[in-house]
Amino acid sequence: MKQIIPPQSGVGFALRAGQRLVVTDPEGQQVADLFCFSRADPSDALSSGRSIDYNDTILFTTGHILYGQSGRGMLKIEADSLGRHDFLVTPCSQQMFTMLGAEGYHPSCLENLERSLARFGVNTNQIGTSFNIFMHVAFDEKGRIAVKPPLSRAGDQVTFLALQDLFVGLTACSDEGTNNGSCRPIHFEVVQNVPI
């Protein structure tokens, strides 16, 4: 059953090994930050550095595996209609918005991930670099990065296969700048268990 993450919010849920998570951008140009932990050992969190190292890439798409800090595979990207995501930067945060000049409170992916994952016993400092679905971070040969409008169009989707039991946090990104000016919803679906 498809579920909706309203703009600037997030959800947390358990994903069993063999289940598939399908994340859809229903309107286009909307980013979804994903972070996860091993259910068997919640100190084992998603690791961009391990994933970059073991896949020999900073751009992830179909066939790549997202690893935890321990080096155990967590999620395999089984299908990807877009092919451009980010695994370099941390979720947007109140601190980031304040640095960028926001006055007062601004919803953020970090807050939404914290809230969504809190019931699984996770603390803020464990939420590191997220896999930022549909996010377009450009980089040049000098290493400079720039956040560009997402390349996703309505209906673009990514399917992840869970390689172990996980606790997952997933957001509809709260940063207007990242999402080409306005924040929209994200759809997701957990496809029931298939033995792996």
Place this chain on the structure above:
Amino acid sequence: MKQIIPPQSGVGFALRAGQRLVVTDPEGQQVADLFCFSRADPSDALSSGRSIDYNDTILFTTGHILYGQSGRGMLKIEADSLGRHDFLVTPCSQQMFTMLGAEGYHPSCLENLERSLARFGVNTNQIGTSFNIFMHVAFDEKGRIAVKPPLSRAGDQVTFLALQDLFVGLTACSDEGTNNGSCRPIHFEVVQNVPI
């Protein structure tokens, strides 16, 4: 006083706010992995994702600040005679060497960081993407990465200013492949407290 890290080993030490850490490659083409934690809150570890986000770069040199997960600055690069380091990949590990075909035990930066930081109460899964001084990770426009021989020559050095009290782990990298075929020592020096 200059101290020597023998090949394929590591050290752990406390660094006070205002102290400077000078890391030197005495022979050339030798990588040193650095990881650190906030002394005030050891759950706050070095974060490549936060650092990439807040500096708008994946290549770090003089003037850049390395941030912790909380977004507090940890180390500022004050001087850098080389200008090419890595902040994308996790430390080499027994698992990585096994994946690459090694039979049996191989020393690794992850093991050396674990050992060096254990007395500060840090556990393995908290040791994420290290700042890999002198490491040369090339990347192309498709995001593919490749570990190349370090560009450092004998005497190249990097000076870090501590922006808060830290626990630091530092290695002479154990991976022959990363260090152009053989593993050499690293020198470092902690320059005593200067008010910041």
